[in-house]
Amino acid sequence: MKEEQKKKVHEKYKIALQKGERFWPDSIYKDLLVSLGIFILLILLATFIGVPGEPKADPSDSTFVPKPEWYFLFLFKFLAVYGQIPLLGKIEWIATAVIPGLVILFLFALPLIDRNPFRHYSRRTMGLSIMGVFVVSMIVLTTISGVPAISGNSGMSTMTLLQFMTGLVIPILAYIIIVGSSFLAKRSRPLASRLQKWTAVAASVLMAIVAVVVVAIAPKTTPAAEVQQANTLSEQIALGQDLYSINCAECHGSDGEGGIIQGVAGLDGFNMKTIHSQDEMYTRSDQTLKDIISYGQPDLGMNPFGKAYGGGLSTTEIDSLVAFMRYSWDDRAEMPAGAISSIPTLNPGEVPSWDVHIQPLVKRYCASCHQAGKQNNNYIMTSYNEMINTGDNAPLVTAGDPESLLLKLINGQEGLDPITGKVIRQMPPTKLLDPQYVDMLTRWVMAGMPQTAEQASTLEVVPMPGTAVDLTGDPTAGLTVFEAQCAKCHGENGIQGIENPGSDDGTVPSLNPIDPEIKGADLKSFITNLDIYIQNGSTPGGDSPKLTMPSFGTQGILTQQQIADVIAYVMSLNK
Amino acid sequence: MAGSHHISRRDFIKLTTAAVGTFIGAVVAVPAIAYLIDPALKSASTDAWVPLGKLAAFEIGKPAPASFTRSIVNGWEKTVNSYGVFVLRTSETETLVLSNKCTHLGCHVNWFADKQEYICPCHDAQFGINGQVLGGPPPRPLDRYSGDQVKVEDGILFIHFLGA
Amino acid sequence: MMWKKLFAWLDERLGLNDLYKATLDRPEPKGNWWNTLGSASLFLFLLQGATGIFLSVYYTPSPDHAYDSIQYIMNGVAFGWLIRGIHHWGASLMVLVVFIHMLRVFVTASYKYPRELTWLIGVGLLLCTLGMGFTGYLLPWDQKAYWATTVATSIAGSVPWVGPFILRVLRGGTDLSALTLSRFFAAHIWMLPAVLTGLIGVHLYLIIKHGESEFPGRDD
Numbered sequence: 001m002k003e004e005q006k007k008k009v010h011e012k013y014k015i016a017l018q019k020g021e022r023f024w025p026d027s028i029y030k031d032l033l034v035s036l037g038i039f040i041l042l043i044l045l046a047t048f049i050g051v052p053g054e055p056k057a058d059p060s061d062s063t064f065v066p067k068p069e070w071y072f073l074f075l076f077k078f079l080a081v082y083g084q085i086p087l088l089g090k091i092e093w094i095a096t097a098v099i100p101g102l103v104i105l106f107l108f109a110l111p112l113i114d115r116n117p118f119r120h121y122s123r124r125t126m127g128l129s130i131m132g133v134f135v136v137s138m139i140v141l142t143t144i145s146g147v148p149a150i151s152g153n154s155g156m157s158t159m160t161l162l163q164f165m166t167g168l169v170i171p172i173l174a175y176i177i178i179v180g181s182s183f184l185a186k187r188s189r190p191l192a193s194r195l196q197k198w199t200a201v202a203a204s205v206l207m208a209i210v211a212v213v214v215v216a217i218a219p220k221t222t223p224a225a226e227v228q229q230a231n232t233l234s235e236q237i238a239l240g241q242d243l244y245s246i247n248c249a250e251c252h253g254s255d256g257e258g259g260i261i262q263g264v265a266g267l268d269g270f271n272m273k274t275i276h277s278q279d280e281m282y283t284r285s286d287q288t289l290k291d292i293i294s295y296g297q298p299d300l301g302m303n304p305f306g307k308a309y310g311g312g313l314s315t316t317e318i319d320s321l322v323a324f325m326r327y328s329w330d331d332r333a334e335m336p337a338g339a340i341s342s343i344p345t346l347n348p349g350e351v352p353s354w355d356v357h358i359q360p361l362v363k364r365y366c367a368s369c370h371q372a373g374k375q376n377n378n379y380i381m382t383s384y385n386e387m388i389n390t391g392d393n394a395p396l397v398t399a400g401d402p403e404s405l406l407l408k409l410i411n412g413q414e415g416l417d418p419i420t421g422k423v424i425r426q427m428p429p430t431k432l433l434d435p436q437y438v439d440m441l442t443r444w445v446m447a448g449m450p451q452t453a454e455q456a457s458t459l460e461v462v463p464m465p466g467t468a469v470d471l472t473g474d475p476t477a478g479l480t481v482f483e484a485q486c487a488k489c490h491g492e493n494g495i496q497g498i499e500n501p502g503s504d505d506g507t508v509p510s511l512n513p514i515d516p517e518i519k520g521a522d523l524k525s526f527i528t529n530l531d532i533y534i535q536n537g538s539t540p541g542g543d544s545p546k547l548t549m550p551s552f553g554t555q556g557i558l559t560q561q562q563i564a565d566v567i568a569y570v571m572s573l574n575k
Numbered sequence: 576m577a578g579s580h581h582i583s584r585r586d587f588i589k590l591t592t593a594a595v596g597t598f599i600g601a602v603v604a605v606p607a608i609a610y611l612i613d614p615a616l617k618s619a620s621t622d623a624w625v626p627l628g629k630l631a632a633f634e635i636g637k638p639a640p641a642s643f644t645r646s647i648v649n650g651w652e653k654t655v656n657s658y659g660v661f662v663l664r665t666s667e668t669e670t671l672v673l674s675n676k677c678t679h680l681g682c683h684v685n686w687f688a689d690k691q692e693y694i695c696p697c698h699d700a701q702f703g704i705n706g707q708v709l710g711g712p713p714p715r716p717l718d719r720y721s722g723d724q725v726k727v728e729d730g731i732l733f734i735h736f737l738g739a
Numbered sequence: 740m741m742w743k744k745l746f747a748w749l750d751e752r753l754g755l756n757d758l759y760k761a762t763l764d765r766p767e768p769k770g771n772w773w774n775t776l777g778s779a780s781l782f783l784f785l786l787q788g789a790t791g792i793f794l795s796v797y798y799t800p801s802p803d804h805a806y807d808s809i810q811y812i813m814n815g816v817a818f819g820w821l822i823r824g825i826h827h828w829g830a831s832l833m834v835l836v837v838f839i840h841m842l843r844v845f846v847t848a849s850y851k852y853p854r855e856l857t858w859l860i861g862v863g864l865l866l867c868t869l870g871m872g873f874t875g876y877l878l879p880w881d882q883k884a885y886w887a888t889t890v891a892t893s894i895a896g897s898v899p900w901v902g903p904f905i906l907r908v909l910r911g912g913t914d915l916s917a918l919t920l921s922r923f924f925a926a927h928i929w930m931l932p933a934v935l936t937g938l939i940g941v942h943l944y945l946i947i948k949h950g951e952s953e954f955p956g957r958d959d
């Protein structure tokens with residue numbers, strides 16, 4: 001720049017200053033307002049969007065598709081588009097090093113390259129047009145970065161061509177025209193400016209349109225399955241428990257107790273040692289446990305579970321598993337409050353539902369074997385529909401049917417395969433469920449197998465026998481209870497009940513002799529039926545029966561032993 | 576400097592200061608740079624025969640993924656890195672093992688049976704069933720193990736891994 | 740009275756008045772809202788520094804602990820989610836704001852005489868900011884970070900001749916490992932911020948020396 005031009009610049013600046021403002025407070029005021037806006041925006045972003053969670057880095061997971069931070073996406077996409085150029089596209093360092101290097105160099109050297117002394121935009125159409133096209137192409141590349149440049153078979157497809165056009169060809173053509181028309185400026189500056197301006201506008205619009213088309217015709221990708229993630233220790237333990245139930249319980253038992261393995265290919269009959277003992281937990285560090293899970297113990301029959309060794313579990317998942325084992329079984333580690341996803345217990349009068357009760361129960365105790373790919377007669381229990389409909393001997397459960405095969409098996413009985421004639425073992429094979437869970441499953445089946453808690457809430461609790469049916473009753477003790485509690489309605493010795501106005505029968509039913517339907521076919525059903533009445537009470541048919549029978553069992557009026565005694569007494573009346 | 580009588584005291588001081596500064600700078604800079612780039616000067620990779628599993632488990636004519644791990648000592652830390660490969664049995668006796676590392680920038684390629692191609696998710700590279708480049712940016716075919724870099728012992732398939 | 744005396748005493752020793760005249764009480768051309776973006780970049784830098792320092796209280800740069808320490812910040816520390824949230828979004832916003840600031844300077848041709856060096860330093864600032872984003876991205880040691888950095892460092896490796904060497908310098912070895920994490924950490928919290936601070940200092944000095952450029956008129 002010549003000295004006189006420099007002088008002119010300084011003079012003009014002086015005038016601008018005189019017409020201007022003070023840095024403090026005028027400019028700072030504006031700066032502060034903008035910064036405040038940004039600050040508030042940041043707090044809102046942090047509060048309402050937050051930082052999306054990601055699973056821990058897993059060098060053994062060779063399937064992860066990397067994606068850079070959004071502001072590098074344009075470069076990432078540029079590499080892909082550039083790679084589609086025949087021949088030249090193979091020299092990748094042109095795209096990775098030379099071109100970005102030149103752009104940076106150009107930016108650095110801009111004040112030296114641009115020797116045009118003018119500052120007003122009308123005299124700088126070339127620079128502005130080039131920058132405009134460049135910025136638009138950055139935006140366009142970012143926008144289409146999620147769409148693969150290839151569709152179907154190799155070679156140039158429409159998709160490749162479109163991306164090629166918008167990402168590379170159009171901007172390059174635009175640069176050439178813009179720079180080329182600057183040579184026109186010697187003859188007619190306005191013409192050159194107009195040409196440059198409109199080239200930039202046309203190129204930008206074209207790129208934008210093609211980009212929109214690319215996004216519009218992009219094959220819809222199904223979002224990858226959400227990776228299960230645990231953020232807090234409690235979540236980690238809960239996730240670990242689920243993973244344990246699915247992957248380990250079939251051999252190690254639902255709580256690490258071991259036992260005779262049944263129904264696992266290659267290991268049937270093997271007596272698995274306990275793994276939740278102090279001996280085991282004290283002598284194995286977390287790292288050892290992780291290694292065992294990851295690598296397996298092939299010589300002992302344990303498959304590798306880590307992805308690095310061909311299994312299905314990621315490092316994060318194995319970490320969770322070990323956290324579950326450590327906090328559940330090691331008495332030195334204190335379980336954080338609320339960590340274990342317990343199976344909810346039933347409230348009085350509540351009907352269990354799949355979502356709330358049965359699914360967690362089944363997941364914990366059954367899903368280890370009853371998932372796809374295991375020996376299970378094709379009975380899958382991982383979803384509501386599968387639980388009800390699958391299995392070689394389906395239906396295994398029928399709503400309201402106490403004779404459902406599933407209920408028999410969980411009560412320790414055996415079934416018979418009607419086709420092959422093979423015996424079907426009790427379930428779970430090694431150790432029966434806690435009676436509380438047997439009861440829960442039975443109630444669920446009897447009430448109609450509701451899926452959601454909402455559906456369950458509309459269903460009636462089906463009266464169920466109590467534990468009294470399994471006790472031995474004493475008829476003599478039963479007589480005493482009967483005289484105190486029952487005789488005032490059912491009559492002495494159960495002969496002739498008293499009047500009950502408003503009921504269909506008009507009297508309280510006699511128990512001696514008793515209704516043959518209650519007596520049923522065998523002793524067991526007699527006991528069960530009696531127990532259902534005594535436990536849950538009964539309201540006779542009729543508009544407004546004056547007398548109703550109280551729920552002696554569920555309301556705790558009688559103990560289970562007393563009920564068993566009364567049952568024995570009533571049975572003695574009906575020999 | 577002792578012999579130079581043309582130099583003024585001022586210039587001498589300036590020169591000495593500059594020399595001392597340069598000396599200290601150099602003495603700090605050389606070890607500092609060496610310190611920073613040191614891990615880059617060491618190459619730790621060692622070759623080894625690594626097992627990929629039972630040969631019988633791989634179907635003939637169908638690329639199947641397999642992986643193996645190598646542990647490398649990086650500084651004070653032992654890192655277990657995992658490497659993925661595709662095993663393709665071209666016949667009863669011949670086996671071709673391809674690295675799943677894209678030769679462009681090292682993303683992991685996937686096998687698409689419907690297209691009979693390996694595709695790289697990063698910049699859309701396409702490789703044929705034998706690892707040859709069909710399209711996209713990669714400069715060379717997928718790294719391969721064949722011939723005497725592959726052996727079978729007791730029914731187990733091994734490759735001769737040369738390091739990362 | 741008391742305050743005035745105290746101020747005078749301090750002024751005599753610190754030169755507060757001179758400082759005030761030199762930095763704050765300056766004439767400026769009529770301002771424009773686009774001219775606030777430089778200060779906004781500075782604000783974001785300071786905010787990143789503050790939140791970054793707080794993050795480093797709990798953050799541990801090792802492959803075994805980095806991820807868990809971030810989880811702890813997010814779930815176990817009071818307002819950890821806020822600090823990390825601001826740092827995370829602040830990084831994105833800073834890149835955006837710095838870039839738009841550069842575009843503004845380009846459009847108003849403020850890089851011309853006498854402000855060429857201010858521009859040059861600004862390009863350095865943009866690169867350092869991108870470098871901060873790049874190094875910071877790896878620190879949470881999650882899947883995205885690990886694999887994106889693996890690929891991004893391979894970009895450097897693709898340069899002919901020196902590429903493989905640069906790659907090993909960046910990674911601290913042939914593979915991503917604990918050494919990579921600790922050198923990215925060092926770059927992210929010491930080296931790049933130190934360079935940034937220095938460059939910002941010169942940038943600001945030059946701005947004060949030459950004053951904010953006036954909005955170009957028709958005859959400029």
Ligand code: HEM
Nearest residue numbers: 787788791792794795798827830871872875876878879928
């Ligand atoms: C220009 C300034 C800075 C920028 C652009 C920046 C950018 C970033 C980015 C992009 C991340 C990744 C955040 C995430 O994905 O969650 C990060 C993380 C981090 N930064 Fe910064 N940073 C800056 C300044 C600082 C400073 C000055 C320090 C400390 C002295 C710092 C300490 C950290 C730490 C400890 C992390 C890890 C925590 C995390 O990833 O959330 N940063 N930074």
Ligand code: FES
Nearest residue numbers: 677679680695698
């Ligand atoms: S890394 Fe595979 S195409 Fe770029």
